[in-house]
Amino acid sequence: MLAADNISCILPPEPPIAYIAWLIGTGTMLVLGLGLLCFCLYNSYQRKKRATVRRHIIIGPDVPLNRLREASDAMMTEYNPTYEFGGGTYTIQDLKDIPRDHLRLVKALGQGAFGEVYQGFFRHRVGDAVEMPVAVKTLPELSTHQAETDFLMEALIMSKFNHPNIVHFIGVCFDKHPRFIVLELLAGGDLKTFLRESRPKPERPSPLTMKDLLMCAMDITKGCKYMEQNRFIHRDIAARNCLLTTKGPGRVVKIADFGMARDIYRYHFLHVFKLIMLR
Known part of the structure; x- marks a missing residue:
């Protein structure tokens, strides 16, 4: 931004530190949340896969x-x-x-x-x-x-x-x-x-x-x-x-x-x- 003399410049004000911290915290939480969601979906897939395998086993572990x-x-x-x-x-x-x-x-x-x-x-x-x-x-x-x-x-x-x-x-x-x-x-x-x-x-x-x-x-x-x-x-x-x-x-x-x-x-x-x- 130009000053009143139309020669010198005026630097914009720096964003407050609280705003920067909020951006970093929000980004970190989004990444962690996405990772947790992927982990839960993978575990669910593995449980379903193991259950499918178990259903194909014709003899259980404790059958007389x-x-x-x-x-x-x-x-x-x-x-x-x-x-x-x-x-x-x-x-x-x-x-x-x-x-x-x-x-x-x-x-x-x-x-x-x-x-x-x-x-x-x-x-x-x-x-x-x-x-x-x-x-x-x-x-x-x-x-x-x-x-x-x-x-x-x-x-x-x-x-x-x-x-x-x-x-x-x-x-x-x-x-x-x-x-x-x-x-x-x-x-x-x-x-x-x-x-x-x-x-x-x-x-x-x-x-x-x-x-x-x-x-x-x-x-x-x-x-x-x-x-x-x-x-x-x-x-x-x-x-x-x-x-x-x-x-x-x-x-x-x-x-x-x-x-x-x-x-x-x-x-x-x-x-x-x-x-x-x-x-």
Whole structure:
């Protein structure tokens, strides 16, 4: 603004500090309010998502065993209500139940196809001094319909295998979540890790001979032959899915992880049926 002499300038008055503080405070509150609104909307979305997942879980966490078996049978009705193996017919009721208080989990061994795999101990009766080391495969509470079906199917398939080159099935805990499949514990770990640890190094040759490698391969082929004789395919044979009884001499390799195993005749029949329906 020009002064009265039309030469000098008059500066406008500075805004009061209270006005500046009000602008800053209002802007801060708007930003915080917007952030809080976004946070509440995100939490609401996550709650709805978890609720949707829970609604798709067909078996609740505290369902009695008899209702669990009824639900399991109903779930498998459209795919395979009964299972044929070695000339016999089996259902979920044929699985051996293990009381949950007879198991003691010690530590996690790794991640399985469905959930964590734990090392634990199993007592045949409460109070027994002798405990059997076992491996426990788990199915978490938040599992899909397909995961629940595959987990039950793996337990049913493994319960009917009886061969020195296939991991021995002990029982199941399906009374509540997390579901357990209890198997024998093989101290040698998986074949993939064992072979990598046995690679030759500059300071030492490999401790494995050609005979050792051939014996491992023969153990796996014996297990595969047994499955083929019983009309099963593993569908995921790999070194990571083969376990050793020990890393030292006298080791035996056993096939594990039957989450993808299928009856070969029924599997191919369903595949052909789907192709026909698509056409």
